[in-house]
Amino acid sequence: MGPVPAHHLLPVRSEHLQPGMYVAELDRSWLHAPFPSTGFLITGSEQVEQLRRLCHHVYIDTRLSETLPAGRSGLGRMAPRTTAQSATGGRLGAVRQVLSQTVAAVAALVQGARRQGIVDASAVTACASRLVARLVEDAALLHFCLRTEQGGGFLCxxxxxxxxxxxxxxxRLGLDRQGLEGVATGALLLDLGKIAVPVPILAKPGALASSEQAYVRRHVERGLGLVAGAGLPERALEMMATHHERIDGSGYPHRYRGTTIPLFGRLAAIADAYDAMTLNRRYAAAMSPHAALRQLEGLAGEKYDAALVDELVQALGVYPCGTLVELDDGRVGLAWTPRPGHPLQPEVLVTHDARRQPLPLPVLVSAAGATGIFRSLPPSALIIGTDVLAAALERERPAAG
Known part of the structure; x- marks a missing residue:
């Protein structure tokens, strides 16, 4: 059997596997598994038990499976996102603090790597642990602040x-706390090797020459060299090594193709691309989170794993927290939390009237009916800081007594 088209792959946690599912990919190399690398149909409970012992999750081919997970997917869903009321009481401050701490920690790691040529593994894992702890408590708030907070060097x-x-x-894929920390660790270090790339190349506004491109691409190898022997999780190293590989084989450094790219390398590629698209870069202006998701969907199956792109959309919502949007009545604000069962109608923190004049106080509204979302706007259309959210949350807080 040839490579499975990515849009036919469905990630399923091993505890949800059943006979009748066709396993197309494992979350690790087939070399360490007693199964045919071309894929196989689960025919009995013994195979299920073997897979549960071996893998955290697998990818099933929905075309060849006789059984599919109930409700489409056996994946764990993200815990309920933060509501306006639950974000009061200092949680906004805690989220802002963990973001600033993360940026500062990465800056310290970069400085240490430049001076000593090594990475403090305990520092990066501690940073990842703090970030994960805050994410599982305040996912929506963390994403909101990520889009509205300023400061920190670009790399950090x-x-x-x-x-x-x-x-x-x-x-979204259902990893436990330890697994999440491994992913966070790898993501924090993806571009560590760029410290060896001359600043004029990184900051060049135009297209890079082929020799300059080759220099930049060596950051993968250099990054792995900096963390060699540091005792980082295998998953983190896998992400660093393969986050620039692409489904169609056009990536680097090894031009891996399809499911030969490790699962967490494919995950890292999507996360890296999404975040890059939503920031100003030397060659492109920042997109709205909504537009970035649409671009990823357009490249799904060609450059990026389509099943994982779909899971990201499910995790973030059609209008991710912090997306600048224009309502049907012309008012402007930032997408907040999605409404259950209404992915196109999230709560919106309205900050400006139809003439783009700031409101005396921002207000949270439901983007439904006459106040639906007309379109998303690029971040440059209006600069709105996290302070407007603080004002709205203070207004929503119940009076004492």
């Missing part, structure tokens, strides 16, 4: 943003 901010997105996607 990219590391923090990619870690938030990658960990969110891994959470």
């Amino acid at each position: 901010r990219r590391a923090a943003g990619t870690a938030v997105v990658a960990t969110t996607l891994a959470w």
Whole structure:
């Protein structure tokens, strides 16, 4: 059997496997598994038990499976997102603090790597642990602040943003706390090797020459060299090594194709691309999170794993938290939390009237009916800081007594 088209692959946690499912890919190399690498149909409970002992999850081919998970997927869903009321009481401050701590920790790691040529593994794993702890408590708030907070060097901010997105996607796949921390660790270190790339190349506004491109691409090898022997989780190293590989074989450094790219390398590629698209880069202006998801969907199955892109959309929502949107009545604000069963009608923190004048106080509304979302806007259309959310949350907080 040839490579399975990505849109036919469905990730399923091993505890949800059943006879009748066709396993197309494992979450590890086939070399260490007693199964045919071309894929196989689960025919009995013994195979199920073997898979549960060996794998955290697998990919099944929906075309060849006789049985599919109930409700389409056996994946764990993200815990309920933060509501406006539950975000009061200092949680906004805690989220802002963990983001600034993450950026600062990455800056310290980069400085240490430049000076000493090594990485403090305990520091990066501690940083990943703090980030995961906050994400499982306040996922929506963390994504919101990620889009509205400013500050930090570009490399450090990219590391923090990619870690938030990658960990969110891994959470969607049902990983436990230890697994999430491994993913966060890998995401924080994806571009560590770029410290060896001359700044004029990284900051060049135009297209890079072929020799410059080759220099940049060596950051994967250099990053792995910096963490060699540091005792990092295998999953983190896998992400660093393969996050620039692409489904169609056009990536680097090894031009891996399809499911020969490890699962968490494919996950890292999507998280890295999404975060990059939503930031200003030397050659492209920032997209809205909504537009970035649409672009990823357009590249799904060609450059990126379609099943994982779909899971990211399910995890973040059609209008991810922090997306600048224009309502049907012309008012402008930021997408907040999705409404259950209404993915196109999230709560919106309205900050400006139809003339783009700031409101005296921002207000949370439901994007339904006459106040539906007309379109998403690029981040440059209006600069809105996290302080507007603080004002809205204070207004929503019940009065004492």
